[in-house]
Amino acid sequence: MSDVSVLREIDPAALIAPDAVVGPYCVVGPQVTIGPGTVLRRRVVITGHTSIGSANVFCEGCVLGSQPQDLKYAGGPTLLVIGHRNRFGRDVTAHIGTESGGYVTRIGDDNLLMDGCHVAHDCYLDDRVRLGRSVLLAGHIRVQTGAVIEDLSGLHHFVTIGRFARVGAHTPVRRDVPPFADFRSLDHDWSGPPSVRGPHEAGLRAAGLTPDEEKELRFVLRELFDDESALQTKIEQLVNMGVEGEAAALCEFCNRSLQGIYGRYRERFRGKVPPEAEKYLPPESGVDPRRPMR
Amino acid sequence: MPEISPNAIVEDTAALAGDVRVGPFSYVGPDVRIAPGCVIENNATVVGRTTLGAGTHVFPMAVVGAPPAGDAPAGECLLGEANAVREHVTIFAGTGRPTRIGNHNLIMIASQIGAGAQIGDHGIFDNCTQIGPGATIEDYVRMSGFASVGPEVGVGAYSFVAGYAGVKADAPPYAMLQGFPVRVRGVNSRNLKACGFGEDDIHALKGAFRELFNGRSSEVNRGAMKRMAGDGDLNPYVRKLVGAVAAALKKENATNE
Numbered sequence: 001m002s003d004v005s006v007l008r009e010i011d012p013a014a015l016i017a018p019d020a021v022v023g024p025y026c027v028v029g030p031q032v033t034i035g036p037g038t039v040l041r042r043r044v045v046i047t048g049h050t051s052i053g054s055a056n057v058f059c060e061g062c063v064l065g066s067q068p069q070d071l072k073y074a075g076g077p078t079l080l081v082i083g084h085r086n087r088f089g090r091d092v093t094a095h096i097g098t099e100s101g102g103y104v105t106r107i108g109d110d111n112l113l114m115d116g117c118h119v120a121h122d123c124y125l126d127d128r129v130r131l132g133r134s135v136l137l138a139g140h141i142r143v144q145t146g147a148v149i150e151d152l153s154g155l156h157h158f159v160t161i162g163r164f165a166r167v168g169a170h171t172p173v174r175r176d177v178p179p180f181a182d183f184r185s186l187d188h189d190w191s192g193p194p195s196v197r198g199p200h201e202a203g204l205r206a207a208g209l210t211p212d213e214e215k216e217l218r219f220v221l222r223e224l225f226d227d228e229s230a231l232q233t234k235i236e237q238l239v240n241m242g243v244e245g246e247a248a249a250l251c252e253f254c255n256r257s258l259q260g261i262y263g264r265y266r267e268r269f270r271g272k273v274p275p276e277a278e279k280y281l282p283p284e285s286g287v288d289p290r291r292p293m294r
Numbered sequence: 295m296p297e298i299s300p301n302a303i304v305e306d307t308a309a310l311a312g313d314v315r316v317g318p319f320s321y322v323g324p325d326v327r328i329a330p331g332c333v334i335e336n337n338a339t340v341v342g343r344t345t346l347g348a349g350t351h352v353f354p355m356a357v358v359g360a361p362p363a364g365d366a367p368a369g370e371c372l373l374g375e376a377n378a379v380r381e382h383v384t385i386f387a388g389t390g391r392p393t394r395i396g397n398h399n400l401i402m403i404a405s406q407i408g409a410g411a412q413i414g415d416h417g418i419f420d421n422c423t424q425i426g427p428g429a430t431i432e433d434y435v436r437m438s439g440f441a442s443v444g445p446e447v448g449v450g451a452y453s454f455v456a457g458y459a460g461v462k463a464d465a466p467p468y469a470m471l472q473g474f475p476v477r478v479r480g481v482n483s484r485n486l487k488a489c490g491f492g493e494d495d496i497h498a499l500k501g502a503f504r505e506l507f508n509g510r511s512s513e514v515n516r517g518a519m520k521r522m523a524g525d526g527d528l529n530p531y532v533r534k535l536v537g538a539v540a541a542a543l544k545k546e547n548a549t550n551e
Contacts, residue, residue: 007301007319009299009301009318009319009336025319025337027317027318027319027336027337027354043319043337043355045336045337045354045355061355061382063353063354063355063381063382066353066354066381069378069380069400069402069403069421071400091355091382091404093381093382093403116382116404118403118404118421134404134422136421136422136439136440138439152440154438154439154440154457154458170458172457172458
């Protein structure tokens with residue numbers, strides 16, 4: 001822990017790595033685990049059953065691990081699990097999970113959450129996700145690896161954002177966004193609903209695809225979303241054509257979204273434990289929910 | 295004795311009930327009254343002539359009773375029972391009339407409530423909701439993320455304001471409101487069902503909305519409104535709706551003249 005003697009309140013039961021830094025006016029609760037090299041700047045509040053990996057940075061005013069803003073939460077010891085090397089801007093909030101919604105809120109590795117972001121209960125952020133300023137994630141959302149969500153966008157409950165997709169600034173997202181898609185309104189007065197407007201170029205580069213894969217992916221995105229009618233039929237045709245790799249994964253993603261409710265695949269897990277949550281314990285097991293520190 | 299952290303600052307003249315908890319680094323001003331069962335978590339600020347009703351929970355970084363911008367004198371802010379004021383929320387204190395918040399409201403992260411706003415009971419205000427100074431929000435209103443209500447504007451009971459919507463003129467009760475500026479999209483039947491309205495009432499309201507708002511338009515059909523206002527045995531909820539729509543039109547005309 002930081003060797004500076006500053007005014008802060010750390011519960012003696014909290015497990016904090018020796019070289020983690022906890023700044024002034026920070027409050028750390030009893031069920032918290034903080035890994036090595038993690039920095040809490042001024043007045044960062046971490047409560048609840050929260051485990052934080054190594055080398056994360058939390059800027060001023062972050063509040064993590066408070067109870068969900070969900071009326072179904074019954075006060076149980078649910079979890080917030082944060083991986084390694086994430087950067088949290090100022091005033092970022094993240095909540096623990098709910099009992100019936102999967103028990104855990106998970107933030108992976110190497111993510112960037114800018115000022116004012118909110119990660120609600122039972123969300124899953126994979127790795128290398130970028131959230132712009134004041135992005136609001138409602139409950140039960142999955143954001144897959146490499147996705148970019150720009151400033152002031154708001155996501156509906158149970159939405160999935162695919163790998164390396166982009167959501168434009170100030171966009172309300174009510175349905176799943178396919179991988180590698182550029183999802184936004186054409187203009188800022190919402191004369192039309194936001195939809196897929198082509199491939200996300202930076203995402204295609206970041207994914208490190210082979211030229212053939214990239215070509216096929218562009219073709220599939222164009223086929224499916226130039227005109228979104230008869231999506232189901234077009235997916236079937238593409239699968240019968242024998243698309244492979246990322247393009248096949250894109251078809252599979254769109255298919256699952258269509259199987260969901262209102263274009264949201266994860267609606268099927270309403271009131272159930274989603275598959276990603278299974279490895280984070282059944283609560284009855286009596287295991288200490290704090291993850292071992294490495 | 296209230297349970298006050300040694301790192302919190304509570305002014306001597308603040309009146310705290312016996313079981314109130316105040317967390318570290320919080321500040322409670324001299325004219326604040328806090329009822330039993332309240333929890334002020336860490337890093338929160340309660341200032342101004344503010345009264346917190348029983349069971350109010352103020353979360354970290356929230357500010358209750360903030361003076362409105364400028365060099366206004368300390369205002370008044372009255373919160374009812376069992377409200378949750380979540381992280382980073384700001385509730386401004388009214389200098390003319392007090393800011394009033396009823397009972398059992400959930401005010402989510404980073405919302406702002408303007409000076410002199412009047413809020414009813416059982417409201418749910420999602421993240422980053424903006425409620426303008428002097429706005430009136432009736433009971434059981436639900437607001438989604440980034441929604442805003444303009445200054446001196448009212449939202450009727452049981453209405454739902456969709457995400458990113460901007461309410462710039464008085465909005466009717468029982469309605470689904472969406473868009474910027476806001477448009478009436480229909481009856482908030484889901485909320486009405488949850489609040490125990492009968493099928494007949496919801497059906498009557500649906501018919502009234504179709505007539506009054508010409509389907510999906512925000513323009514009010516004045517002929518239909520006059521006819522319904524003259525109808526003797528109108529459903530009481532529809533009567534309330536027609537009254538609210540008429541009052542909103544009157545207010546709009548008064549400001550336009």
